[in-house]
Amino acid sequence: MTLIFASSNAHKLHEMQSALGNVVELVSLRDAGIHVDIPEPHETLEENASEKSGVTHQLTGKNCFSEDTGLEVEALDGAPGVRSARYAGEPKSGDENIKKLLNNLQSKANRNARFRTVISLRIDSQEYLFEGICEGRIIHQRKGSGGFGYDSVFVPNGASKTFGEMNLEEKNKYSHRRKAADQLILFLQHLNSHQFKPNAENQDRCSQ
Numbered sequence: 001m002t003l004i005f006a007s008s009n010a011h012k013l014h015e016m017q018s019a020l021g022n023v024v025e026l027v028s029l030r031d032a033g034i035h036v037d038i039p040e041p042h043e044t045l046e047e048n049a050s051e052k053s054g055v056t057h058q059l060t061g062k063n064c065f066s067e068d069t070g071l072e073v074e075a076l077d078g079a080p081g082v083r084s085a086r087y088a089g090e091p092k093s094g095d096e097n098i099k100k101l102l103n104n105l106q107s108k109a110n111r112n113a114r115f116r117t118v119i120s121l122r123i124d125s126q127e128y129l130f131e132g133i134c135e136g137r138i139i140h141q142r143k144g145s146g147g148f149g150y151d152s153v154f155v156p157n158g159a160s161k162t163f164g165e166m167n168l169e170e171k172n173k174y175s176h177r178r179k180a181a182d183q184l185i186l187f188l189q190h191l192n193s194h195q196f197k198p199n200a201e202n203q204d205r206c207s208q
Helices: 010-020 045-060 094-104 176-193
Strands: 002-005 025-028 064-073 112-123 126-138 154-156 203-207
Touching (some): 010 025, 010 176, 045 064, 045 126, 064 176, 112 176, 126 176
Parallel strands (some): 002 025, 126 203
Antiparallel strands (some): 064 112, 112 126, 126 154
16 A cells, blocks of 8 residues: 655654554655645644645545654653644754753653553544654753754653664654554554444544
8 A cells, every 4th residue: 555644854754754664655755745834833743644644635645654653751740742843943953852842851850751652543534543653752962863853852761771872673662653553553453454444433542
């Protein structure tokens, strides 16, 4: 199956293709002929993911999916959350976002956090949502130069290294994006084997 992935982020495209393996061949927004930056104006990950997949489907008429991911920190009441990519303001900067996060956590003993990914899939005009969560903690200084976003300051539960210190194979053992992608794969496999037929509801949801 070929799906348009409604993202212009090369890092996300690489991670998602790795997570999906040979089950799905991804087509980037650029390769699909979409050269606009689809806005993320909403207050939840679900709404932003839905916005991106909806706009992509309208522009192309093809099956597609999108994802929105946020870092949710307990001591900051769930911030940066849906604002993760622009936590430090415009223009968005991963470096400045990390600086602001570490500064806001300086006096906090609780460093618990989680990454949460929501995927919005559009198949034949119907939408299906899938969620993946990775629990972990924020360390006090950056470690590792791999990955992107907040990877260099996030250690997933059960690991001794940050995402930034892991290669992609290691990261996929814990990754929120991989967990959401696994739900997507399972759904698509059911469709392909005719073991699952979409119902008449507008939206279904799966989580892991």
